[in-house]
Amino acid sequence: MKDILTENKVSLITLVGPPNSGKTTLFNQLSGKNYKTVNYPGSTVEYSISRILNKYSINANILDSPGIISLLPSSPDEKISVDSLFSHPKFGVPDIVVVTVDASQLSRHLYLVNQLINSNFRVVVALTMNDLLKRKGYQVSVQKLSSILNCEVIKVNGKSGEGIDELIKAIGRQLKNNSYEEGRAEISFNNSSHDLLGSYKKIETIENEVLISAGVDDKNGTIDIEKLNEKLVVLNSGRSFARPDEFTLKLDKIILHKYFGLLIFFVFMSLTFTSIFWLAEPAMEVINELFSYLSEEAAAIAGDGWFGNLISNGIINGVGSVLVFLPQILILFLILGLLEDSGYLARGAMLIDKPLSKIGLNGKSFVPLLSGFACAIPAIMATRTIANKRERLLTIFIIPLMSCSARLPIYALLIAFLMPSDKPWLGGIVLAFIYLFGILSSLLISSLANKFSKNILKVKDNSSFILELPAYRIPSLITVITRTFNNAKQYILKAGHVILYLSVILWFLTYFPDTNPDIQIEGKTEDEIIQLKNSERISNSYAADLGKFIEPVMKPMGMDWRIGVSLISAFAAREVFVSAMALIFKITDDEDNLQNSLLESMKSAEIEGTGIKLFTTATTTGLIVFFVFAMQCLSTVAISRKETGSWRIPLLQIFVFTAIAYLLTLITVNGLRAFGIN
Amino acid sequence: MKSAKDLKLGERAIIKDIDNDHPSSRRIMELGFTPGQEIVMLGSTVFNDPIALSVRGTIIAIRIKEAACIKI
Known part of the structure; x- marks a missing residue:
């Protein structure tokens, strides 16, 4: 169980939270974006681990676990996430569990907090998205919530870093606190819907108690009359905290519009798709030229014997053929990251779910398939978001049929041979036809494979599409860029070797x-x-x-x-x-x-x-x-x-x-x- | 009994019950669809499936087949 990362006296803090609760943004704040990604042994469930930044002067590792909404897993990957929370084979049992809770989603997110506390974890609640709640005219009374839950509750802003110091102090206090009884209660609640509803009833009472008007000063209980009046209109409209973000509701009238939605989807996807090629092209050319220059130089230095040839043709060209796709991969992940972080990608997946489900895939297969047009390697890695195993395997199965960019130079050569050189536009049409042919064939193969899926994929299960559509927001550039570089690193490490x-x-x-x-x-x-x-x-x-x-x-x-x-x-x-x-x-x-x-x-x-x-x-x-x-x-x-x-x-x-x-x-x-x- | 899949665009309803027989029913409840909660049908796609429902201050996209477990 012990490992370099879990040497003595270094505490383990595990970050847990539902998807879209600001968990990763908080992780980036605490880790300073300098983390390494590890797979749970024998699976694709990924964890990021890092030492907490020195400036916070706390001797601990922080582990970012995959987003979960409940300790009762629904998919094999979720089961691994939950099991390893109780005891991670590499990092052990967490000393403290920091759980991120979206303040504007209090009742839904407290459900997980409740489960964690019932399982005897030392819990510190990091309350995120307080600004979103404030827009609705509310705030959470930290003191009340803390005394009801009997655990520390800290308001944080993952983007500005506000509240992080306090969070660290709370973690420090809890690490020194010896009053906890040891031993986790391995999921002390059962599967029945009766328990689940009881839990939600309890949370609803808590929610009603801790949500106070944004005008009230939580610390000393005084009321800012002016602010209160401003919010009065909102308050009169009933349980307004149970309404989604107003801006999101307005934007979704267009984005989830029957016809406009489709149009916007096509515009976004064509832009993404074309920029993979057009934006990356100059950079790819530079890399190509750089490596042929290096290759020539190396040949000149090492001579034209077998050794010089190995260096220049074998190794340098080999490295070049790995790196030449890097611009495309960076651009693809950057755009996808921006679309995801802004909240659009979930809507895109929703839009395409129906047609993809007809051929045995899922709305969540869409992004991996699109990535396949750049390179199959990151595309296959991106299938991890598909919870259903059959759909995930089927998506991976057909990804190689997406016409990846490595095929472009070949098509270019062969088309140039076929087409008269005075009509270059004809070549473009032929190329578009080849792409279309590839897509249609992959759809056909997918539906055939799905028909025989009992033999081919050997999995049979409940196909499901339930996806939270997060509130629209301006993407966090740091998060997106960090993730982009991490993906690029994985591509180089995993595909590069081979x-x-x-x-x-x-x-x-x-x-x-x-x-x-x-x-x-x-x-x-x-x-x-x-x-x-x-x-x-x-x-x-x-x-x-x-x-x-x-x-x-x-x-x-x-x-x-x-x-x-x-x-x-x-x-x-x-x-x-x-x-x-x-x-x-x-x-x-x-x-x-x-x-x-x-x-x-x-x-x-x-x-x-x-x-x-x-x-x-x-x-x-x-x-x-x-x-x-x-x-x-x-x-x-x-x-x-x-x-x-x-x-x-x-x-x-x-x-x-x-x-x-x-x-x-x-x-x-x-x-x-x-x-x-x- | 009517269910969430029968809601028209912009229509609201209070959840009466969740059908326990569907394999997704527990996940549906865990996401906040519990009896007594108000849901609003916010939008759909050109294929009319999945639909977007608001519940407890968030929006959830859910397939028609699964929305049928949410009785109103």
Whole structure:
């Protein structure tokens, strides 16, 4: 149970609270945003842990637990959250539980507080969103609430930091307080709705007692007549604290409007989607150029032997292919974070729930699916918000079918080959069509997988969509940025390793056995000689052997071992396909741009010994179809294994999607040929 | 007996009972839908499902099928 983080005398403070209660904002205040994220062993339930900032001079770790509304779990993930509250396998039993309570949601949030106190935890209540309650004309009498609950209650403002010092003092007092009897009462209440209703009855009485007019000075009981008069109108309208935030109600008249709602949803989503690409593009270009510069420099320093080649082509390019997607991931999470924190995302999930439920998914599947257009790795990580296991597994299952950005350079190349160069707009239409084709296919596959879900997903349960729509507010930039960077870090750590190792392995396969080929050097520049050497090397490499080995599989599709090798290379990361093609088709990229010279050699390439053109309209279209479906990204496989907890889903993804890709490519190529299109 | 799914836009009602047979009924109660509480139907989507209900000062989106457990 002991760990570096739980060494002696360091107390453990666990932060608990319902979703949208300001828990994470408070955590950021206490931890100074310098935290690490740990998974509950063997699960995807995530905890953030940090030492409480030095300036608060308290020797304690603070653990941010996932949001819960009750100690009686409704989903497997919730059960883990609750169980680990009683005893976390890594961090132990909390000395103090700080529970965040939204003051404007008092009756609902006190329900959890009540359960925690009944379970014998040392509870400190952090009362958040007091400004929201004040807008309704009320405030909570801290003294009354504290004496009724018999625990400390502190008003805090997570954004401004107001009240944090007092909260720390209260935690300090409770740590020194030895009057508590030890031992938790493991959920001393039962499941019956009778108990639940009794608990709510009790809370309602408390609520009526502690909610006082915002005009009353809570400390000494005097009344500010002027402020009281201001609020009189509100007070006369009955239990006005039971009304949602006025601004939210007004805005929801539009956002939850039958038709405007749909329109706004489409506007927001298209903006998100396009900015993933347009905003990220310049940054991606910079990263690309930086790494090709570094790669050249490294080659110049380390020489053109195998070692220099390993550094420049294997490692530096490998790191580059990981980092090139970072801008997209940062932008995606930034926008999603802003939408989530402002309260919109929950409404978007509500809007799309019905159509997604038809194909076995959930409104909450939407954000992960959208993220899949940038990169499947963060997208699969984002499925954790889906409580229902069947829907979560199904979402993960189809995410690789979303056309991720790594496929863009490949589509760009293949479309450029198919389309006349004087009509660039035609390429855009074809690209949009490919995306649409991918989306429609994934919907079809999802509904089929759902039909056979007993066999494929092996889970059957109650599908549910109950989601709190939080009050609209201005997003907390610090929270959003912190979360964005944390997600980016996870991407680099989790996907980065795999991509890097694979790039090195692929480099090995394409470099060795390092034959020193005889080439005509007369009349050629130094660059051309190096390029030719590289091409010869790959033609004789282990990868080429592998390509020739799988040639019988490629032939029915009208393709040869060279495309086979490129496809194998694409397993590290799809976009490697383009550079592998460039190597195999002996491209010299000194003056002309790479794509144009690659297109030229694609046009002249023939299947060896037959004189039949290798790249035709039929085979190129077939290749596009192949990339739409094939499960080629091994980092996705790795993350899918990790997030689903078994090899079932990732293996199914590899076999099912690659089989579909192969069959459809076969049908496309031969179908087109049958219609006379070569 | 009428339920929350029969509410029209802007209509209010007092919860009479929660149907205990539905697997989601406990979660529905835990979120604050308990007998005696006032609910207001605040909006829906173009597909008319889920609906947004206000309860105890917050707004909850809930599928029609689940809203049917909230008897009014």
